[in-house]
Amino acid sequence: MDKKFFLGIAVAAAIIFFVAAVATSLPKNTIPAEDRETLYQVSTIDALMQGVFDGIQPVGELKKHGDFGIGTFDGLDGEMIVLDGKVYQARADGAVYPVPDTMTTPLATVTYFESDRVVKTDHQMNLTGLSDALSAQLPSQNMIYAVKIHGTFPEMTVRAIPRQEKPDPTLTIAAKNQSVYTYKNANGTVVGFYTPVFFKGLNVAGFHLHFISDDKKTGGHVLDMTAGSGTVAELDITDGFAMSLPTSGTFAGVDLSQDLSSAVAKVER
Amino acid sequence: MDKKFFLGIAVAAAIIFFVAAVATSLPKNTIPAEDRETLYQVSTIDALMQGVFDGIQPVGELKKHGDFGIGTFDGLDGEMIVLDGKVYQARADGAVYPVPDTMTTPLATVTYFESDRVVKTDHQMNLTGLSDALSAQLPSQNMIYAVKIHGTFPEMTVRAIPRQEKPDPTLTIAAKNQSVYTYKNANGTVVGFYTPVFFKGLNVAGFHLHFISDDKKTGGHVLDMTAGSGTVAELDITDGFAMSLPTSGTFAGVDLSQDLSSAVAKVER
Known part of the structure; x- marks a missing residue:
């Protein structure tokens, strides 16, 4: 040798x-295709309605399931917006804050956003009109859609709820102290989801939208908005759903046997 | 060098x-822990109620998500039982058949079964009594549980629905032609799940159980049963949920906006 x-x-x-x-x-x-086309959710909307505000999943873990979405934070401390893989907190003071991976969420829904279809408005409309216009263009009412609308909005009305103290009230009571802000000619992105009626109990049936400005200084849960003519909404058709139920905190003991969908619709608009 | x-x-x-x-x-x-503690579901119970009987996922794919579960087959052709990683078809003729990986399912729920808790009956009871006794022992009504009961059952009444022809009727109409069999002193395994009330629309709220005999010759959907004193039920506490919505067939077009839970309860007992 x-x-x-x-x-x-x-x-x-x-x-x-x-x-x-x-x-x-x-x-x-590489994120597997089935994960990219999955709406991932922490806890349920009805648990939040019943005052389950304890954060149970760190944002760092949530980000493994998507780069786009909405939610809230431990103690119901503001509104979550996830956009382009970054997580933002719109608080009741009207400002938007960056979120460390260690912060936790009691309720959030995320996915990997990939535009499958585009819907363009042909006249100016408010949130109800926009929801109806988008609904009419959905390939099926029985599917999940991520919704992304970037543009300049003549009017954008958002809310954020201040952090709650123990014992946690219901969401309906907590929302009585919400801060509401209206912005004119707001440049930014509407981030959210459509889930079918049969998701009620788990998620907000129909459209649930949050907003964040391009300068990342303002945002919140969309209570109402004006979409001008020619507004472009991108839809990500999503056939997978995944959910983690809380194994700690007060989730196990609350009453989730009632139909809270009309109360959900009231508190979200 | x-x-x-x-x-x-x-x-x-x-x-x-x-x-x-x-x-x-x-x-x-290695199956990741989060997959082992996840109930994986193909389609929804309400879609099956509305006559969406077209198989959309091969059994070979379903088996990647669990070794234990229940469901049905393309055309509503009998009752599915998944036990120890094997898939069985209990047909309307009263017999049980092995299932090739290429056969498809329109609705199925599976998980990897790992016993977390054991409940033992202290007297003889029917299905309603057993459901109540198990419910009372659940750590939380808001969690998912896989249920496995192996034993000799003084009485076991099962049904299987014959394969349906197009156009597919509703499940309620299809079930009018179900075959019902009652076995005495049946040796076998009850396989099924408990899902919370807030899963209605997606799954059968409460307990949904199928049966297969030890000799793998008889089985079906459990309509009623007698559990003797000392019957041991194993519970697998499951905090994850995953669902694939159908992207082909008739799912997209059916009306899933109504509350069908009382009709579901009627057809499943």
């Missing part, structure tokens, strides 16, 4: 090792 | 390559 023999072994082993290393590293950066 | 230098490189590269290869191969054989 001479030097060339060992040189050969070394070179061969190095090549194989390099290929193996590349092959191993690839999947880590 | 001498032989020892290259020998060293070769040995080092070989060791690193071996370790990398072992590390790469490991995850393929």
Whole structure:
């Protein structure tokens, strides 16, 4: 055996090792298709209605399930907006704050946003008109859609609820102290979802939208808005759903046996 | 540079390559914990109620999401039982058939069964009594549970619905032609789930149980049963839920906006 023999072994082993290393590293950066087309949810809207405000999942974990979505924070401290993989907190003081991965959420819904379809408005409309116009264009009322609307909105009315103290009230009572802000000619992005009627109890049936300005300084839960003619809404058709039920906090003990959908509709508009 | 230098490189590269290869191969054989504690569901109970009987997922794909569960088959052709990773079809003729991976399902729920808690009956009871006794022992009414009861049942009454022809009727109409069989001192396993009230629309709220005999010759959807004193029910506490909505067939067009829960309860008992 001479030097060339060992040189050969070394070179061969190095090549194989390099290929193996590349092959191993690839999947880590690739989100499986079924995860990209899945709406992932922490807890349920009815649990939030009943005052289950304790954060049970860190934002760092939530971000593994999507780069786009909405929710709230531990103690019902403001409105969550997830856009382009970044998480923002619109608080009751009207300002928007960056969110550390360690902050927790009691309720959030996220997905990986990929536009499948575009709907363009042909006249100016408010939130009810926009919801009806979008509904009419959905390929099916029985599917989940992520909704992204970027533009300049003649009027945008958002709310944020201040952090609640123990014992947690119901969402309906907490919302009585909400801060409401109306912005004129607001540049920004509407972020949210449509879920079918049969999701009631789990999520807000119909459209549930939050807003964040382009400068990331203002935002909140959309109570009403004006969409001008030519507003472009992007829809991500989503056939997968995943949900993590809380295994800690007050979730296990609250009464989730009633139909709270009309109370949900009232508190969300 | 001498032989020892290259020998060293070769040995080092070989060791690193071996370790990398072992590390790469490991995850393929391991189901992540979050998948093991997830109830995975194809379509919704309300879609089945409305006559969406077209199979949309092959059993081979379903088995990737669990080794334990229940469901039905394309055309509503009998009752599905998944036990120890094997899929069985209890048909209207009263017999049980093995199921090839290519057969499809319009509705199924599976998980990886791992017993977390055991409930033992202290007297003889029927299905209603058993449901009440188990409900009273659940750590929370708001959680998902897989239920496995192996034993000898003094009486076991099961049904299976014959394959339906197009156009598909509603489940309520299809069930009028169901075959019902009652077995005495039946040795076998009850396989099923408890889902909370807030799952109505998606799944059967409360307990939904199927049965298969130890000899794998008889089984079906449990309409009623007698559980003797000392019957042991194993519960798998499950905090994750995942659902695939159908992207083909008639699902997109059916009316899923009504509350069908009382009709579901009627057809399932």
